[in-house]
Amino acid sequence: xxxxxxxxxxxxxxxxxxxxxxxxxxxxxxxxxxxxxxxxxxxxxxxxxxxxxxxxxxxxxxxxxxxxxxxxxxxxxxxxxxxxxxxxxxxxxxxxxxxxxxxxxxxxxxxxxxxxxxxxxxxxxxxxxxxxxxxxxxxxxxxxxxxxxxxxxxxxxxxxxxxxxxxxxxxxxxxxxxxxxxxxxxxxxxxxxxxxxxxxxxxxxx
Numbered sequence: 001x002x003x004x005x006x007x008x009x010x011x012x013x014x015x016x017x018x019x020x021x022x023x024x025x026x027x028x029x030x031x032x033x034x035x036x037x038x039x040x041x042x043x044x045x046x047x048x049x050x051x052x053x054x055x056x057x058x059x060x061x062x063x064x065x066x067x068x069x070x071x072x073x074x075x076x077x078x079x080x081x082x083x084x085x086x087x088x089x090x091x092x093x094x095x096x097x098x099x100x101x102x103x104x105x106x107x108x109x110x111x112x113x114x115x116x117x118x119x120x121x122x123x124x125x126x127x128x129x130x131x132x133x134x135x136x137x138x139x140x141x142x143x144x145x146x147x148x149x150x151x152x153x154x155x156x157x158x159x160x161x162x163x164x165x166x167x168x169x170x171x172x173x174x175x176x177x178x179x180x181x182x183x184x185x186x187x188x189x190x191x192x193x194x195x196x197x198x199x200x201x202x203x204x205x206x
Contacts, residue, residue: 004030005066005082006055009093009101012048016095018080019055020068028065032057053103054091055082060201062090081152088184088203092152104154105186105199119167119198121189127203130176134187139197140167146190147172149202157185182206 003021005028010016021028035046035057043049047058056063064084071079081092093103119138126132134147141164148159157180164170176185182204189198 002030003027004056005068005084005090006031006051006058007053007080007082007091007093007103008051009053009103011052012050016053016080016093016101017051018068018070018082019051020082021066025065028056028063030057031055032061032063053093054105054201056084056090058091059199060090062201062203066090084184088182089152090184090201102154104150105152105188105201121187121198121200123187123200123202127205129206130178130180130204132174132202134172134174136164136170136172136189136198138167139164139170141191142166144192145197147174148188148190149174149176150186150188152184152186176204180204 002019003025004019005021006019008017031046031051038046051058056066062084064086066082066084069081069083075097077094077096079092079094082090084090091105093101095101119136122135123132124135143164145162145164146159147162149157151157158174158176160172162172185202185204187200187202188196191197
């Protein structure tokens with residue numbers, strides 16, 4: 001009963017979980033505030049200990065009111081989405097009949113020391129018209145990475161191979177094609193093993 005819009009794919013909640021508020025609450029910053037104060041209290045990041053599947057304030061600063069949407073595809077699967085008041089999907093996950101879960105933007109739980117070593121990913125401007133910059137900072141693991149923009153289904157819309165050679169700022173300019181419609185997307189940084197090390201939502205609005 002968080003009166004908040006967040007999801008977990010079962011990593012922290014045993015079963016996939018969708019928390020959804022109405023469209024008239026004032027606590028949509030809950031996950032963001034928990035994330036700000038948890039390091040002070042010695043707690044692991046909120047995406048490792050509470051909700052790893054996306055939502056308000058999870059790797060984003062979208063604090064708009066939102067609602068949960070559930071689509072049932074017969075006996076095949078169920079799809080959970082968090083939709084904000086501008087009708088943009090913050091995150092979606094699909095649960096199949098065999099119990100497997102597909103959530104392309106989930107943050108996999110990793111050891112705390114690895115979390116501390118990971119850096120930050122910032123998108124600006126955000127929202128944008130499809131042209132934006134990605135700023136990476138604090139990634140101490142030097143090497144090759146993949147920077148991709150995906151939609152809520154996990155489809156790769158843009159992908160670049162990059163090299164991080166220091167923990168200093170690295171800025172990369174990206175541009176989505178004009179055929180990409182307005183909506184909510186995700187910038188995802190993966191290491192050379194394919195593991196997600198950072199993700200940030202972005203809003204395309206012409």
